[in-house]
Amino acid sequence: MTFEDLYEQNFEFVWRTLRRLGVPAADLPDVAQEVFLVVHRRLADFEERGKMTAWLFRIAARAARDRRRRAHVRREIAGEASLAEAPDPGPDPSASLERAGDRALLEQALAALDQDQREVFTAFELEGLSGQAIATALEIPLGTVYSRLRLGRERFRQGIARVLARHSGTRFRLEGA
Numbered sequence: 001m002t003f004e005d006l007y008e009q010n011f012e013f014v015w016r017t018l019r020r021l022g023v024p025a026a027d028l029p030d031v032a033q034e035v036f037l038v039v040h041r042r043l044a045d046f047e048e049r050g051k052m053t054a055w056l057f058r059i060a061a062r063a064a065r066d067r068r069r070r071a072h073v074r075r076e077i078a079g080e081a082s083l084a085e086a087p088d089p090g091p092d093p094s095a096s097l098e099r100a101g102d103r104a105l106l107e108q109a110l111a112a113l114d115q116d117q118r119e120v121f122t123a124f125e126l127e128g129l130s131g132q133a134i135a136t137a138l139e140i141p142l143g144t145v146y147s148r149l150r151l152g153r154e155r156f157r158q159g160i161a162r163v164l165a166r167h168s169g170t171r172f173r174l175e176g177a
């Protein structure tokens with residue numbers, strides 16, 4: 001697989017992963033570029049026996065962590081950027097508003113998770129990676145993956161309940177999570 005093919009086939013996955021890992025919308029283009037620079041440099045090292053998305057997830061998770069760590073150096077606050085600010089090319093304005101509400105709900109519930117739980121929850125529940133692939137990608141024991149997933153699911157449910165309680169007059173729908 002050429003780098004161009006890999007980029008074309010996986011850009012949306014990387015972008016979505018970075019967004020779900022809490023990278024502010026304003027930083028997404030830069031962090032995605034950082035991810036693909038690493039991919040370009042290390043593509044020859046990729047072992048075919050591994051899953052490409054797990055490898056990309058590991059690189060994206062590290063890039064998201066690095067961006068958070070560097071935020072204080074740039075005198076920035078690694079705040080909760082709104083997923084609703086992301087451009088939506090959808091043609092139907094009412095469907096776009098509904099999806100924006102879904103993204104806002106998802107983002108707020110993900111914000112309730114600590115970063116380790118957020119990484120595992122995102123990889124397993126939202127990106128469909130296996131526990132073993134996540135353990136390999138994040139270089140943690142499989143038991144830790146399942147422990148973080150269990151805690152993350154619990155905190156995610158609590159976060160959804162809190163958000164829905166605050167917005168009891170607003171209709172939210174959560175698909176795919």
